Amino acid sequence: MEIESVGTTHATEAKPTASHNSMPYSEEANGIVAALGGEDNIRAATHCVTRLRFALADESKINQDALDNMHLVKGSFSANGQFQVVIGQGTVDKVYAAMIAETGISEATKDDVKAVTAKKQNPLQRGIKVLADIFIPILPAIVTAGLLMGINNVLANPGIFYEKQSFIDVHQNWAGLADMINIIANTAFTFLPALIGWSAVKRFGGNPLLGVVLGLILVHPDLLNAWAYGDALEKGEIPTWNLFGLEIDKIGYQGQVLPVLFASWILAKLEIFLKKHVMDALQLLIVAPVALLVTGFLTFIIIGPLTFTIGNWITDGLVAVFDHYAVLGGLIYGAIYGPLVITGMHHTFLAVDLQLIGSTGSTFLWPILALSNIAQGSAAVAIMFATRNEKLKGLSLTSWISAWLGITEPAMFGVNLRFKYPFVAAIIGSAIAGAWITMQHVKASSVGVGGVPGILSIVPGGWTAFLTGMAIVIIVPFAITLLLSLRRKQDL
Structure with a gap:
């Protein structure tokens, strides 16, 4: 999501004397900063709708176990030159505000963060970042x-x-x-x-x-x-x-x-x-x-x-590919959409969807996105049934609900990528469903809420096929993840 506020660390500044409990989430904010190697290791900080984003001097100083054991943290990963900590929609704003107030991290401009992270990005990543910043x-x-x-x-x-x-x-x-x-x-x-x-x-x-x-x-x-x-x-x-x-x-x-x-x-x-x-x-x-x-x-x-x-x-080329190789196109896009989210390249396809809608009145790509979100949630909720870890149960439950309502970061980064096989199970389900709905010529008239509410954006003639696709991404990822979890009980 778009960077909404930014911070950068100045080691020479006097640290605030405010109590750690002077505002909500101050203790958690300080804990996150400590787990990232302290204020001196944070060159710049920002947040989006669901994640805290950091440009770190040395990612080897991260205490991953400490991050994983924080109840507020739903996952963490490094991508596009930034180390990202998944908090969740709404809460992330408060955690960031507490971090600014309770630590030596101060406000800065967006360009400050971009200048730091751009040094770690190749031209393709920078191009994708530009599109993300725009859309x-x-x-x-x-x-x-x-x-x-x-x-x-x-x-x-x-x-x-x-x-x-x-x-x-x-x-x-x-x-x-x-x-x-x-x-x-x-x-x-x-x-x-x-x-x-x-x-x-x-x-x-x-x-x-x-x-x-x-x-x-x-x-x-x-x-x-x-x-x-x-x-x-x-x-x-x-x-x-x-x-x-x-x-x-x-x-x-x-x-x-x-x-x-x-x-x-x-x-x-x-x-x-x-x-x-x-x-x-x-x-x-x-x-x-x-x-x-x-x-x-x-x-x-x-x-x-x-x-x-x-x-x-571009429009004619995509339409021709999906007209002549519908199953293959849907299978491939369904399989790669999840990995694209990790890299941030999925933002480029929003422009493609909008171009398709503008030129043809509908898009055949966006329905696959909606099903991919459901698949990630289905894999995450399977972990809830398989684990005895209470924190993981709660995280899996909330991540499942979030993914089915269109926000996949908690499920993807907090649960599925953590154990890997749930992520693969979600990809398998998404690929099968993508092939099915593309073969049935399911299209969306607009870009809507990716997840279960996505059916409202589907052209009504494709509702039955889309509902079948929903059944696939509910059952297949859940079943594969649950079966593998029962065989790998020691990992949970």
Whole structure:
């Protein structure tokens, strides 16, 4: 998840004299810091929605046993140059606040942490980190929109409550409510470039408000809607601008990801350049207008058409692969999604899902993600039945619930990877279910809550196949994990 607050250690600072019990979780925060080798070993610290993230000077100083024996800690691991301690949603904010208040770790900027961890990352990891930094902040809006669209789908699609009619066809008094839900839900997807523009320009160091404006420019109502581009192309009715003899297509980029990503980078870098070279007294009159005007021209003339074509190539390529090799594609993606989460590369597929939805109206990848989350929870809850360790029982239970509601970190890092075979069992179940639902052409109309609530985002015609997939990821990982646990009782 997006880094929300950051800290860095300054060894020369005077340590706080506050009591360890002056605020909630102060004792636990001090214990975590001690287990990580003390304040002097922490070069920078931050947190996301579920995890504390540390840039450590020497990871060999970590007391892993001490971390594992803390009731608050649900797991820990090292990835992308950071040592991460899984705490859980909500609680992690309080633990981090206590750590800042009760230790010598002080507030710092996001760039401080990135500067430390970037030294340990290769170019691929840094690229993935950039995408994560852009898409994770807008994820709540996208997931909320997906969940609401799922509710609207239940009300507006035929074949759910009645064989050939929708719920609102039979109960007309609900039509207004469904339409209002649909508008609220569709807004995030309709203005997706504005959300991406805000987050991307902010990530690249520019003014995020200019990013919002850039995104809104790309979906201006005077432009040809991107979803109508195909029909207009066939009819030869694409509107154009005539720029001194140069014909430029007058089209919007609704639902598109790549155009606004590249344009945001140009906008941010141009704004930074202008701020350095324009005197302070004239910046308000020159920097933003020139940056937006130049970026806008470049986007409509070069960036937009080029990235729109590339995006369509990516979409067409994925669709072709899954059309011709559905079982293999679903099997592979179902198998690799769990390992992708460990590396952080799963963030790149959010952009792919959004691109598929923007180009085709649905995605066949996201349903596999939802089932993978359920599989991780099923493997974790099997450990609860197999172990006699009370702490592990409690951790397995809460991790199972969390995973089935879309947050897999506690299950994956706190239980499954700790024993390894539950993680493998989850991968096996996810791969089988992925192959099954892809063969049945199950698709999601939006990105929603990954887990059991994910069914609301599934196109209703695929509900039966998706429910079968859910049964697979519930039974297979649970059964494999439980059988292996009973044979390896000494590990529990």
